[in-house]
Amino acid sequence: MDSLIHPPFSGMDELRKKAEALKFPLIDDSVGMFLATQARLMGAKRVMELGSGFGYSSLWLASGMGSGKLWLCEFHRYLLDEAREHLSKTGLELELEFLDGNVMDNFSRMPQDLDLIFLDIDKKFYFDAFLKALPLLRSGGLMIVDNLFLRGRLWEPDGKKQMARDQVNALLQWLFNNPQHKSQLLPISDGLLLVEK
Numbered sequence: 594m595d596s597l598i599h600p601p602f603s604g605m606d607e608l609r610k611k612a613e614a615l616k617f618p619l620i621d622d623s624v625g626m627f628l629a630t631q632a633r634l635m636g637a638k639r640v641m642e643l644g645s646g647f648g649y650s651s652l653w654l655a656s657g658m659g660s661g662k663l664w665l666c667e668f669h670r671y672l673l674d675e676a677r678e679h680l681s682k683t684g685l686e687l688e689l690e691f692l693d694g695n696v697m698d699n700f701s702r703m704p705q706d707l708d709l710i711f712l713d714i715d716k717k718f719y720f721d722a723f724l725k726a727l728p729l730l731r732s733g734g735l736m737i738v739d740n741l742f743l744r745g746r747l748w749e750p751d752g753k754k755q756m757a758r759d760q761v762n763a764l765l766q767w768l769f770n771n772p773q774h775k776s777q778l779l780p781i782s783d784g785l786l787l788v789e790k
């Protein structure tokens with residue numbers, strides 16, 4: 594099914610090959626297409642990405658937005674510099690802001706009233722980051738979280754990757770206890786969580 598999906602900008606196939614060579618994890622294109630469609634359908638113009646890497650998922654988000662403002666958050670400045678370069682070649686009229694460092698230390702610097710947030714950082718921060726990011730969304734805004742299945746490790750016995758498992762389980766339990774936030778776990782790629790504020 595993934596072969597039906599074509600990345601929106603030329604050069605993205607090469608970026609995926611480069612990531613594979615470096616063993617750098619990227620979103621699957623099924624997730625990218627979902628992000629772009631969702632952004633387009635909801636007319637998202639204020640979007641934030643937590644865990645931008647070198648901008649592959651940012652390109653998908655940008656393609657769905659078309660215009661507006663995109664915030665990219667990433668531990669490493671050199672990855673953000675590369676993301677800036679890729680986004681500059683899209684020809685889109687998009688305002689960009691780059692926040693480097695640990696997102697957990699940066700929430701107070703982040704804007705509010707966002708339409709859409711995409712969360713794709715180290716899984717050991719997932720629930721904590723989710724709780725801090727939720728207030729940044731406008732009412733009716735959408736949070737999309739990747740890799741809820743933890744590549745199958747969600748169901749493994751305790752031990753390796755326990756922090757990630759604890760964070761995902763805490764997040765799912767919190768959503769169960771807070772049904773006012775309409776949420777859905779979609780079997781796209783490695784499990785894609787949608788939460789409406």
Ligand SMILES: C[S@@+](CC[C@H](N)C(=O)[O-])C[C@H]1O[C@@H](n2cnc3c(N)ncnc32)[C@H](O)[C@@H]1O
Nearest residue numbers: 619620644645646649650667668695696714715
């Ligand atoms: C899975 S990769 C992101 C890939 C990107 N979303 C894509 O598909 O193109 C996760 C990225 O998040 C960054 N990251 C992980 N934990 C972070 C944190 N707490 N704060 C900021 N960045 C973080 C890593 O440096 C890495 O580049």
